[in-house]
Amino acid sequence: MNQPVSGFSKKSKAEKIEWLAENYLQNNLRSVQVLKNYWNDDPSLQQLHDDFIENTLSNYYLPFGIAPNFLINxxxxxxPMVTEESSVVAAASNAAKFWLExxxxxxxxxxxxKNGQIHFNFFGSEKxxxxxFEEIKPKLHSSIQAIEKNMKxxxxxxxxxxxxxxxxxxExxxxxxATFETLDAMGANFINTCLEQMAHTFEEEARNFEAFQKKVTYPEVVxxxxxxxxxxxxxRAEVSCNVEELTTKHHEGKHFAEKFVRAIEIAKTETRRAVTHNKGIMNGVDAVVLATxxxxxxxxxxxxxxxARNSYYSSLTHAKIEDDVFTFWIELPLAVGTVGGLTSLHPLTKLAFEILQKPDAKELMQIxxxxxxxxxxxxxxxxxxxxIQKGHMKMHLMNILNQLHATEAEKEKAMEHFMKNTISHSAVVDFLGKLRL
Structure with missing residues (x-):
């Protein structure tokens, strides 16, 4: 039976891997080698990654891709997009090209x-x-002067x-x-430091407040x-065009626009649909958030x-047709930064900001x-x-082929075959089985 370990964080990386191999990997040398295969060849870069979190053993890679042709303002x-889901970059690229024209x-x-709170208990008079609070509000402001000097x-x-x-x-x-403006920084550390200092001042001042002393009832910060x-x-972001401009060789513009608006209305009405609907939105948002x-x-x-701000969970996007003009838009709350944290540390994050032409926080929100x-x-x-499956499974085909250890020649033949045939895991297995006879 495996035993608890003490002082694990103080062990060297080699000692941590050795402990892991002995206790959870049955001393499997192949498993240990997998960890080492994903180390960075440059020791200084590996050390940088090791220092991001505690107990680092290796690096976990995700694809870093690009979706071009986004015309914004x-x-x-x-x-730049970082994601493991096969269809995300392709879908974003297709939409960008569609609206570019x-x-x-x-x-x-x-x-x-942005905002934060000092949560406290008080069981005395509300008045x-x-x-x-009104008496000490100026002191709470002044107590963080040194902390917010550079930000101000x-x-x-x-x-x-x-x-x-x-x-x-x-009870x-x-x-x-407390509300804050943190400019190009996401501001989490700044806000938390300010809040904790004000909380300390709040409790200190409470001990000297006469009304509390009389009742022996003091507020206590939780x-x-x-x-x-x-x-x-x-x-907010939006696109719009005349419904006739939505016409393609696959669909007539007005009918497409009407079905599109109806789909959005369904996502506004039905929570089960809204969750998947919004998850798809976040496929795009998260990929750029991670990259930056x-x-x-x-x-x-x-x-x-x-x-869920209106007491039920609903679509984040909206669509309408007015005077034959189709409009599709989104409003999102986004607290992000372009300075601090990993934004100035991770080499690929710095590269992502170069690709985006070094936006400030407001521009990044728009992107x-x-x-x-x-x-x-x-x-x-x-x-x-x-x-949804036709495009999704087309992108997923390569993942299935890699899972089945297909050769380059087999991949080429499979890609050609499944251009005209329905893709499923079992269909790919059958195809490769016949190919390998």
Whole structure:
């Protein structure tokens, strides 16, 4: 039976791998070699990757691809995308090319506020805690002067503080809601540092507040943390054209537009559809978020919360036809950065920003919203015309062939065969079986 290990983080990488091999890999040398195969040949680059997280054993590679031809606000982009899903880059590229010929994408940042909260307990009079907060609000502001000095010099910093009473929902629960502008930084560390300093000041001042001393009832901070729900950090992207411009050799424009709008309405109405609908949007968003070294988990959490902001989960995209003009748009809450974190450390992240022509945070927000809109357009277009599987399985064919260890010659023959035949795992197995007889 495997035993717990102590001091694991203090072991060398070789010792960690040796422990893993002994306890979980049955001393399988091939498994150990897999870990070593993915080390970077450049020791300094490997050390950089080792330092990103604790207990690093190797690197986990994902494809880094490019989706070209994105015309956004009259500027042409090639979008770097990091993803393992076979059809994402192809779908984004197809949508970009489609709209390139129809005026491209328009995008605008609506707002950029981020926020965090100081959560605390108080079981006394609501009027007393309100009076205390109003009295010490200036001191909370001044307590973070040193922390926000550089941010304020660039035009950012703490914007506002307000007291929120939630004691009618959870007994004794209040929080201080703080809003921030963090400019080109995602700002998580900055916001959390400010909140913790203000929380310390809050409790210190509470000990000297006369009304609390009389009742021997003091507020107690439970925690201080930023929020990844950022509905005030909002970006919009859209495409539009006359319905006749949607006509292709596969479908008539007006009928296609009507089915497309109907598909969006279904995603607004039916939660089970909306979840998959929005997952497809995030295929595009996350791929660019990852490529630029931003936090895709934070983005995902905030976006899905926004999709449920009206007390039910719904589509993130919208579509309409008015006066024979088709309009398709998206609004997303996106807190991302172009400085700090991995953005200046990971070599491929730095390269991604070069490819994007070194955008600031607002421009990156627009690019991400467009990536999501393009991905959703490609998905809905497939769903209401040929069906999703034809294109998806075509892209997935190579994965199946690699799983079956097909040779280059076998891959070539399979690609030719399945251009005219339905792709499935069993069909590919049968085809290769007959080919190898």
């Amino acid at each position: 009259e500027k042409l982009y090639a979008l 129809r005026g491209g994408f328009k995008a605008e940042v609506i707002s950029t506020e 007393v805690i309100e009076a205390f 010099a660039r035009g950012g910093g703490l914007l506002a503080l307000s007291l929120v009473d939630k004691s009618h929902i959870l 004794g629960y209040f929080h201080i809601h 925690m201080s943390i930023l929020s990844n729900y950022v509905p005030e950090c909002l970006v 070294g931003n936090d895709f988990r934070a983005v995902e959490a905030g976006v899905h919360a926004y999709a 991400l919203a467009v990536a999501g809109l393009a991905q959703n357009f490609a998905a809905i277009r497939s769903l209401v015309t040929t069906g």
